[in-house]
Amino acid sequence: MSVPRPMRGHASGSARIYQTGGDQYIEEHVHHYAPGSAPLFGHPWTGPAEPRGTAPDSVRMPLVGRTPGVLRDRTDLMERLRAAVAGPGGGIQVLHGMGGCGKTAVAQALFTEAVRDHGRVGLWVNASERVSLRAGMLAVAGDRGAADGELAAAAGGQRAAADLVWHHLDHSAQPWLLVLDNADDPAILEEGAWLRPSPSGTVLVTTRHAASPLWHTPGVSSHRLGVLPLEDAALVLRDLAPDAGTRESARKVARRLGCLPLALTLAGAHLAHQLLESWSMDEYDRKLSEESTALVDRGAPATGGGHSRHLVGRTWQLSLDGLAEGGLPEATALLRLLSFWAADPVPLSLLMPAAQGGIDELDRLDPPLTAGRVEPALRALLDHSLIDLVETDGHRCVKAHGVLLDSVATGVPDAERELLAGAAGRLLRAALPREGAASPRARSQVRLLAPHATGLLHRSHRHGLVTAESVRIAARVARLVYEAGDWTAALALASTAAKTAAEHLGDEDPATVEARSGQGPVLFRLGRYAEAADLLRPVHQDALRTLGPHDARTLDAAYELQRVLHRLGDLAQARTLLETVLDGRRHTLGEDHVATLKTRCEMLELRLAQDEFDGYTTAAEELAGDCERRLGPDHLVTVWARDALARGLLRSGRGAEAEDLFRRVLAGQRAGYGDDHPLVLGVLIQLSRAQHAQGKREQAADSAREVAEQRAAILGEEHPETVAARAWYAEVRAERPAGP
Known part of the structure; x- marks a missing residue:
């Protein structure tokens, strides 16, 4: 298959971009030096993709790495899907099947044909997490003509986000194909009403979940995707490693791997990229037999929900064993580290500190993942198709299949889980932009990192490794998502952090108080004042009891509570709280601190609400002058102070x-x-x-x-x-x- 429109690559300096037709089999995205010497970390990619309206490049390009050059089998299915895309629109097509059975490969093939042969606009959204789904769907709305103000209001919860997206999809001047990939939790689609038919285009959903009621509503056509027929499975192996054995040998290996496309891809990549040995397919089959016995001895399930993980585990373990024998045992440690995050794209910048050294937990692994070994380990994982190199929102990333990561995570030794969880947290914290960073680059970075904060929290919860630090990281990411304007997604992450902290650390732990308090400003912005008050009252009391009245976290909780009480009309109680906050912030932070100046602005607003005009203008003039001197004339708190003064002038x-x-x-x-x-x-x-x-x-x-x-x-x-x-x-x- 050929790519229907030019893929736009960007390089700088001595970089080069390699692109191919077909199914976009990408050998390398960017080389900053001559081939063979290009470090992934030596010169971080710095140029964001050229903007197209408000939509990131990734919404027009499948977020996948390497796919087979030939899509084996699936002929009848592809014909049905082609007919749906070529039609007038209005249909929803659902591909369901076990992890690793090739759903995304089919979706990508259809995507390519729809754009090339049918003149459709191709739109691709990662639906695995709430944050990535919302960000992707709002990017779709931007691509279809939504204004910046509309997108900001939808992200902020002031307008129904799904309604905005589907309004612009329904009124698109061009027909489209929208792929919602990896929708393995249909509740995420359902709770936001993200899945709808439209007369202007076709929706394609890929999911491991076969029984959701969403797939059984009018206008939805469901297609089960299973493993490949044996002959086609053998051909996949021979496509990838044509010199490794006969057709009969390939049939034996394919049968051993259950004809699962992901397992076949990993096996073929291993056979094609061996370092010291040159196994034939017959030898690989014998190794698989030995590894299968070892996995069953370790308790790996061979049927049911763990079947695909079992099949994939047999292949990646052989690949990692081969890499270890070839002098790269660190590849195992790196893949285990990745398994503590989500299956979403991982920015290379997230791994940069590991490549530079100084992550103590990685140095204590056996073998240690030292600074100089991260780059070759990463390249080895890429060469063996255990991870792929992708680009999203102008960030170079690596991406692993979710089934592969699940399988790897189950095999992490107990002695290393805590070290890996700690390293994953430290790396994530180091990659977060500072609070208040409002550039498009910072917002896109938050969108990429948010799923990994959730993934780390889930993995830590599953293995009893939740710490105050992991909760604080999730709460901080929620705050950054809130500052980026996606209030609904911020609330989901903040709620998860608070619930997890309460379960593992207890209600009175300072990290739990911080996480619970972090939900308050989000509920406030969403206009859910009564709910915010019910949440913040006990949080404030817990903070007073456990942290004391002068702790910054107690003052933060009181500040958020008084804002809510102000909107609910309880001005007297709001005033009492705000006076306490102002005194506390002056004492602990000083008069010049931005939080103290914000509190003074809030006090002026409360005084106006209470019709207290005596000395108001003088106080507002003094505050505006203080903000301008201490923060600068263009700071938003300075602007807020001027607004308070202007309102006072108008009222007088x-x-x-x-x-x-x-x-x-x-x-x-x-x-x-x-x-x-x-x-x-x-x-x-x-x-x-x-x-x-x-x-x-x-x-x-x-x-x-x-x-x-x-x-x-x-x-x-x-x-x-x-x-x-x-x-x-x-x-x-x-x-x-x-x-x-």
């Missing part, structure tokens, strides 16, 4: 001064958030009120109309803020003088 009847200051605030908000962010629209409506207070009816009406239209586009017509903006616009328009 100084409309002209308020208008001038609101214009500065508006410029600062747009610079910080973007033109269409809801916070920007909140400032714009205040500008309209300032204009109205001065009798500038025409200008006030224009500003009010802009707010009403943009809120309707971003939040929807039924949102309370849209309703309020419509009402204000109607009031101002009714007062506007009629034209001549």
Whole structure:
């Protein structure tokens, strides 16, 4: 098969990009030096992919690595799927089968044909985790024409994300094929209503889950994918290692591996990339027989849900044994490390500190994974198809099959589990961008790392290795996802961290308090005030009892609780809490700290809500000056302080001064958030009120109309803020003088 449109590669310096047609069998993505000497870590890839609208490149390209040059068998299935894609649209096709049976390979082949032969826009989303699914689907909406403001509102929970995505898919000017790959937890699709038919295109889902009610609804066609017929399975081996044996020998190995495509691929790659020995397929068959007995002796299941893991385990263990005999035992340690994260793409930057040294836990493995051995171990895993090199959102990544990682994880010695979990956590923490980093590069990095925080937490939970550090890492990632604007995904991760911490560490452990408190700001932004209050009240009490009133975490919990109480109308209790927070932050952090200045801004907002005007303007002017001197004129907290001052000026009847200051605030908000962010629209409506207070009816009406239209586009017509903006616009328009 040929690729339907040019694949866009980017290289810098002496880098070169190798691309092939067919099923996009990619030997190497990037070489920074001459072939054979290119280090994966020596010069990190620094140039993000050229943007196409708001969608990352990966949404238009399958997130897979190497696939067979020839898709064996599957003829009847491919004909049925081709007919669905060539039709008018509206159908949902589900491929289900055990892990490693080739569902993704079929999806990629169909994807390539749909774009090349049928003129479809190909869209590919990793549906294995909530974070990757949401990010991918919002990228699909951006690709199909959603505005930045609409995407920000959907990510922030102010507009139903799935509704936005499917609105733009339904109204796409071009027909499309949307692949939802690795949807092994259908509940993720169901809870967000992510799976829908559309007259404009076809949806293809790949999943290990065969019995979900989602697959039995009108418009869904389900296709079971099993192992290959024996003859085709033998041909897969001979495709990969044509000189390793006869057709009959290939049949024997294929039969031994249960004709499972993933196991066949691993076996063929091993036979084609042997280092010191040159096994024939007959010799490989004998080795498989010995390894099969050893695995069963170790308790590996040979039937049921573990059957595919058992088959795959027999192949990767032989490959790793061969690498160890060839002088690369570290390949085993590296693959075990990867098994403590998710099956999503792992950025090479995540492994960089391991390649540079200084990760004590890796040095204590047997054998140790020392700095100088990470690069050759990584290349060996790539050469033997145990991992693949892929690129997503401008980041070079490696990716392993989920079945392979599950199989590897079950074989980790008990003595090394704690070391590997600790190393995985340290590497993840080191790769996280700093809080408050708002660049597109930082946001894409958070999207890539979030599934691995979840994966580490799940793996640690399964083996009783949950620590305060692993909980804090997950809670911090949740905070970064929240800051990146995906509030729904942030809440899911924060809730998982809190639940896991409570189960393993107890309710009163400081890490548990932090994790539970981290859910508060997300619920607040989602407008779920009562729920946030019910959560934060006991968290605050637990923090007071276990950490003390002056601990920063206690003050953080109190700050989040008072914001919620403010919105619920309990202004007196909010004021009491906020005064405690302000005194505590002044004492522990100092007057110049950004958290102290934010608390002072919050206090001004609360004073306005309580109609406390005595000395308000003087206090607001002093705060704005302090923020500008200590944080700079463009810092968002400085902008927030100016907004508080402008509101005070407006309430005191100084409309002209308020208008001038609101214009500065508006410029600062747009610079910080973007033109269409809801916070920007909140400032714009205040500008309209300032204009109205001065009798500038025409200008006030224009500003009010802009707010009403943009809120309707971003939040929807039924949102309370849209309703309020419509009402204000109607009031101002009714007062506007009629034209001549």
